[in-house]
Amino acid sequence: MSEELRDEVEAINSIYGDGCLVPSNDENIYILKPPSESASLRIEFPPTYPAVPPVVLGTNSTGEHGKRGDAARELSFFCEALSSVYEPGAVCLFDTIEELTRLLESSATEDTDPHDAVPEEEEEATDVVPRNRSAAEAHASNIPEPPWVLSDLFIELKSTFVARCAPVSSTEEAEAFVQHLLSTDKKVRTATHNITAWRIKGPNNTTFQDCDDDGETAAGGRLLHLMQLMDLWNVMVIVTRWYGGHKLGPRRFALINQTARDAFVKAGLVSENTNKKKASGKT
Template identity: 75%
Template sequence: MSEELRDEIEAINSIYGDGCLVPSSDDNVYILKPPGESSSLRIQFPTAYPEEPPTVIGTNSTGEHGRKGDAARELSLFCQALGNVYQPGTVCLFDAIEELGRLLETLAPEPQDEPDPAPSAHEEDSADDVTPHELSMKEPPWVMSDPFVELRSTFVARCAAVSSTAEAEAYLQHLLASDKKVRTATHNMTAWRIKGPNNTTFQDCNDDGETAAGGRLLHLMQLMDLWNVMVVVTRWYGGHKLGPRRFALINQAARDSFVKAGLVTEPSSSSKKKGSGK
């Protein structure tokens, strides 16, 4: 740990309270709990910090009282704040936390004199926390994989180019709002890696109930050195447990979408993958 980072940790905890910035079980990874927010963020500091920027590697928890979608929103805003304030050679967490507060104040809704109108039948059928903007936005530039089928479970991946965590989250919400078949699938596992301003980098993943699947997707993207792209792998459960085999199918579907999008040069399979059922 550099002297600059040690001093910064002490200063952050002195200003915002003990436990605001604490080490995790992973090397060089710290858990940041921004004051007043419901989510904790995982931040990795390179050995050359502050000459090199820290990396936001996802959320750590959403808190017991956080609303659905809060974690993704706070992650996106903190990534934006970090990109706004980081300068090579200068510690940045205090400025990033303050910038996050400014962004939250800017985006706070204006008080309303009248209650919101009741949602229409179409809105009630949409995914939770989906806004009219997400329903009306232009279709994201998804590139789909072939379906991979084994023991009646079906896996389909979609990837798309993204330039910010906010865009990635908006694409996911649009997909869930506009495609009922995807919205009602058993799992929608996601991962993304994004390069931001001032050499900042952001990456995150979500298992959506398929334990460890999001992390494996993110690891695949790291191995393939993919940036400014997101992937969503949808699984419809077929009634038969696949065990560890499911992770291979998830990664195969993701890889196939990357190939079809021209992000890698490896050949893709032209036929569906079907198991023997034994």
């Protein structure tokens, strides 16, 4: 097993849960159980991966709760997602799973039968905030998906980092984007830390900037300082960390900022002129 594949297996299982990507009895073949999907897939990783893409061998199991046709549908969407995100030399499963989730959600929306919708008067009568859920979370889950740009995965000592950035025009929008992510993405919501920062220019030369450590003391302030040094405005960033069981010491702050910077580069907010640390953990 290559170092890139070993790190990717650890990253996928740390983000989506143990058992999401596990080896089979055949060399180079893994069983992938995408989160929230009924089918599992057989994926072959050639010895030269990620220089060449993984090979989707087919469905491994349809799942006891799967409906007829679900496995073929999910397999088709996975192949579509893989072909759209793969780039030679870069590990791709995280991006493929994220794209698969988007495709399935989009398909579910398109397949909704309008006759199944709740009548207008009944919908109005039942439009209440569920118990144990704040009004802000309920509102955030109903706004459109924020235009996130994701960084590569960064891994060190089994801790996994990923950043999301998006343009924002007000503090209210930034807060809504945070709530939307936490209320709609369980793996992010249950991560060890979600560190945020934003800088916004308002009317009449007013400016707003804020940050949140989310339990990682001083991390938010360092993230905000990075944005100040890069002179970034009207943008926000969230760096998610899944703790891998080994303390990183001060190194964690460099990884948090490095991950955020990668998201800014991918969003076209800054030119990339230094080597990036890929999900393999190498520079």
